[in-house]
Structure formats: structure tokens, C-alpha cells
Amino acid sequence: MKTIIDSQYFPCVAYFSFLKSKEEVWIETQEHFVKQTYRNRCYILGSNQVLPLAIPMIGGNKKIKISDIKIEYKHRWLNDHWRAIISAYNKSPYFEFYEPYIHDILFAKHERLIDLNTEILSFCLKVLNIGTKINFTEQYESNTEGQLEDMRSMIHPKKDYICSKIFDPIPYPQLFGKEFAANLSVLDLLSNTGPESDNYL
Template sequence: MRTIVDSQYFPCIAYFSLLKSKDEIWIETQEYFEKQTYRNRCYILDANRTLPLAVPVKGGNKKIKMADIQIEYTHRWLNDHWRAFTSAYNKSPFFEYYEGYIHDILFKKQTRLLDLNMEILSFCLKALHIDTKINLTETYESTSKSQFEDMRSLIHPKKDYLWSQIHEPVPYQQLFGQEFAANLSVLDLLSNTGPESDNYL
């Protein structure tokens, strides 16, 4: 049975836990962009709190397909995100090994959000040694059909009760905080555990 998931920006750990469990997966490209989701945001841990970082998009309130949604560059979000990443993880054990790749991906300044997300996904899969085959959907699959496993929007920042069924968080050493912050962006896992990240998943 085919498994379909949404595209995410520096996806959370549960997302990669799901991908690692599958031989093949389909990324939804024909759905309408949905705000307040991981499609254009990620969560990292800085010295003060769990910090949300969102990529601004053009026409986010309109019905625009994920394949067509464009990134808005009039805001200085690129510099803000990069500053946040380096501030949060510069002193972590392994961030320096990934820093150059992450910088190059971000400052390539892709036009479409999907292209940015796919480049991030490709980098993360290599870093995590996950060889799941990734496909892009060409038509929208209705939820009324039963021939696929619909995981779209189940890994959601406001639906902990759903993603926790996919990934049971196990604490690892984080740079900040007294309590473990679960299911952050995979950047947190890579920066803190490096080559052990794939074993963690």
C-alpha cells in the first residue's frame, strides 16, 4: 500500500521515523497549501525556549497547490533563520559538520517552497543514512479512496497525540533546557547526536 505524506521544512524527528520505516513513500504536491503546519515551519531549541521558524509564502491564504506555492523574499527571514540555527547549535557537538550544507541549501533561494523542502529532505536523508525511495504525487489522492495510507497532516505541530503514535520520543542530550524537548526539527537531532542519529530513529 502506498504511503502519502506532506512536504515539510526541516522536518521533525517523527517525520523521519516514519520515512525510515518505509521502503517507498510519496510526497504530496497537489494538495492546497495549509498554514500553521510543518509545510513551511520547523521548531528548534535555543537558550530560552522552543523556537518556531516559518518560511513566508506568497498567497498562503489562497487555494494554491503545494507544487505552486512560492517563497516570499521581501522579508529577511533567511538571515533570521540562519542566525537562529547558528545561535541554537553552534556549540553543539556536530553542527559544524552540517553547517555548510545547510547554509548552501537555504541561500540558494529557491522560488518554490516544494523545491526548498525537497532539497532539505535529500540532504537529511543522506545525513541519516535513510534509503527510502521518494516519489512526488502527480494528482491529488482523495481521502475517500482506500488504496493508500494517508499520513498527510498527521505529523502536525498541534497534533501531538497523532505523531506520538508514529514516534515515541526517547530523550537524547540537548544543549539547552532542564527538560527534554521532543520532536523538534531533525536539525536538533543531527546537531546533538551526529552519526548516531540514524540509530536513534
């Protein structure tokens, strides 16, 4: 069965746990951009709370395909994201090994969201040792007849309950907080567990 999943910005741990379980997936490029999802946002663990990092989009309220929607750089979100990431993970055990790569990906200032997300995905799959074959859709496919494993918007910030059906979070050391914060961005996992990250997926 063909598996389709949405493109995400520094995806959460559940996303990579799911990818690791598949030999091949298709990244959706032809759907309309959906607001308030992981497509343009991620969550990291700051000193006081879990922090959302959201990328502003040009025409985010309009029906624009994910392959076409462009990133808004008039706002200083890029510097804000980088400061937040540095503040959250600069003292973590492994962040320094990934920092230059993450910096270069972000500050390449990709015009389209899909290009930024794809470069992030390629980097993360490599460092997580995930060999899943990644394809990209060329047309939108509905799942009216149940012919697809449709994971579009299934891993979602407002659908925490669904994660238990995809993976069972394994606690790992985190810098902040007394209780483990599950299913944050892969940035949290990589920064805190480094080369052991794939063991937690």
C-alpha cells in the same frame, strides 16, 4: 498500500522516524498549501525556549498548490532563520559538520517551497542513512475509500498526541533545558548526535 505524506521544512524527528519505517513513500505535491503546519515551518531549541521558524509564502491565504506556491523573500526571514539556527546550535557537538550544507541549501533562495523542502529532504535522508524510495505525486488522490495510507497533515505542530502512534521519542543530549524537548526539527537531532542520529529514529 500506497503511503502519501506532505512535504515539510526541516522536518521533525517523527517525520524521519516514519520514513525510516517505509520502503517507499509519495510526497504530496498537488494538494493546496495548508497554513500553520510543518510544510513551511520547523521548531528548534533555543537557549530560553522552543523557537518556531516559519517561512512567509506568497499567496498563503489562497488556494495554491504546494507545487506552485512561492517563497516570499521581501521579508528578512532567511537571515533571521540562519541567525536563530547558529545561535541554537553553534556550540553543539556536530553542527559544524552540517553547517556549510545547510547554509548552501537555505541561501540558494529557491523560488518554490517544494524545491527547498525537497533539497532539505534529500540532504537529511543521506546523512541519516535512510534508504526509503521517494516519489512525488502527479495528481491529487483523495482517500475516500481508504485505499491509501494517508499521512498528509498527520504529523502536525498542533497534533502532538499523534506522534506517540508513529514513534516513541528516545531522549538524546541537548544543549539547553533541564527537560528533554521531544520531536523538534531534525536540525536539533543532527546537531547534537551527528552520525548517531539514526539510532534515535
